[in-house]
Amino acid sequence: MFIPVVIHKDPGSDFSVAVPDLPGCFSAGDTIEEAIAMVQEAIELHLEGMLADGEPLPNIDLEDEARYGHEDYEGGTWFLVNLDPSKLAGKAKRINVTIPEHLLEQIDEAAHREQTTRSGFLTTAAMTRVSRHQASNGIKDKASSRLLKDSTTGKFTTKSSRAQRSANRAGKKSA
Numbered sequence: 001m002f003i004p005v006v007i008h009k010d011p012g013s014d015f016s017v018a019v020p021d022l023p024g025c026f027s028a029g030d031t032i033e034e035a036i037a038m039v040q041e042a043i044e045l046h047l048e049g050m051l052a053d054g055e056p057l058p059n060i061d062l063e064d065e066a067r068y069g070h071e072d073y074e075g076g077t078w079f080l081v082n083l084d085p086s087k088l089a090g091k092a093k094r095i096n097v098t099i100p101e102h103l104l105e106q107i108d109e110a111a112h113r114e115q116t117t118r119s120g121f122l123t124t125a126a127m128t129r130v131s132r133h134q135a136s137n138g139i140k141d142k143a144s145s146r147l148l149k150d151s152t153t154g155k156f157t158t159k160s161s162r163a164q165r166s167a168n169r170a171g172k173k174s175a
Helices: 032-052 065-069 101-113 118-137 159-174
Strands: 002-009 015-018 026-029 077-082 147-149 156-158
Touching: 002 032, 015 032, 026 032, 032 077, 101 118
Parallel strands: none
Antiparallel strands: 002 015, 002 077, 015 026, 147 156
């Protein structure tokens, strides 16, 4: 799974990295190599959070010209971060499936083109399909459907939205 990122370097600053397809996902580093490594981790954490919240994963179109021509990314350098989606879904479990031979050959060719493994390719395909199904049917996973009572507001919220607000409040206190 390739995810486009754009790197900027202003004089006297670190290399900053934005992920246009994942709003709010960004990172930085002293060197380009460090910035790319850091943004890879940021992407993994961002996508894991989306999965935990039952949100659909983005459908990333690498040929979307609007992304590359956007004024916010002018002067930046574009990179593709190769992410193995099988690492996102928690602990891997070995399974045995039966697939027609011609389809397996097509899967292997596509995985090779995307520079991933067969498992990574199938995991991406399954996650994309499940995310679309959940989004079109308004389904959230069990983890995100649990409600908690927020002691500060008295309102019921999901665990993830409560954690986000707590993080936001902590950031305001330290600012």
